[in-house]
Amino acid sequence: MLERKYLFPHVIELNYQARRRLGVNVYLIDGGSEWLLIDIGYLDHVEEIIDLIRAMDFSLSKCKMLIATHADADHVQGIGRAREMLRTKIAAHPESVEALATGDGELTFARIKAQGIDLPMPRCKVDIKLKDGEIIKVGELKLQVWHTPGHTQGQLSFKLGNLLFCGDNIYKDSCVGVIDAHHGSNIPAFLRSLQRILEDDSEYLLPSHGPVFRRDNRIIQAAIDRLTKYQYMADFGTCAIGWPLLDEWERDVVEGRMPDFTK
Ligand SMILES: [Zn+2]
8 A cells, every 4th residue: 555645634635645746736635434636637647646546545436526626627637537437526616517518628728729739628527516605525524615716717715624725826936827818817806716815714725736835925915916906907908907008098189188208
């Protein structure tokens, strides 16, 4: 049997466990009599991940569900395959169901035509729809569901005691999940999600990419400050809610003021 490397009591992360970069962070929540997975990653790694789980002596038939934090290909390309191999149920937020069920290339980021990215995105049925405030029981544990839209409409986070699985909301370097109009990103919603994370009492943040880290509110606040500015910057196109420069310019144009180069 392969030694289980717990990050925290009841929590294993498969990249740390494998001692190599598989891709997205894959969290195994060990409830004792049963377990579940948060995300699975690319199709190419599904078998390796399931082999690891088996080698750690988890019974595959005790997998309660596989949760998609959201429907991005790097998180869930392998979810349909894993559903078959584990004979488990797939859980996601209702806003992720369409992307998962249709395998839509644009919504899942499987296809970014202008960059030559075109990955297969197998369709997957969603068996359980998770809503904010719900409690998922896994053995002796209770996982609280948070709906944290912003990066994408269906983004979920989960609270387990003093741990917050924060998805693509915030990473250790204060970066956040990509903001892209085609993906359903919404900056005001993102800010509300970050504010909720900021005000929470969780002690450790377990993101979907990169290192797990201890809460430092400066990391979250820096992201809030940046995104607050993004709302008024042309850089973010239709994800911005306004562009003050253009409003000012329009007033000048309408009132017949010519540019004043002395200012
Ligand atoms: Zn991601």
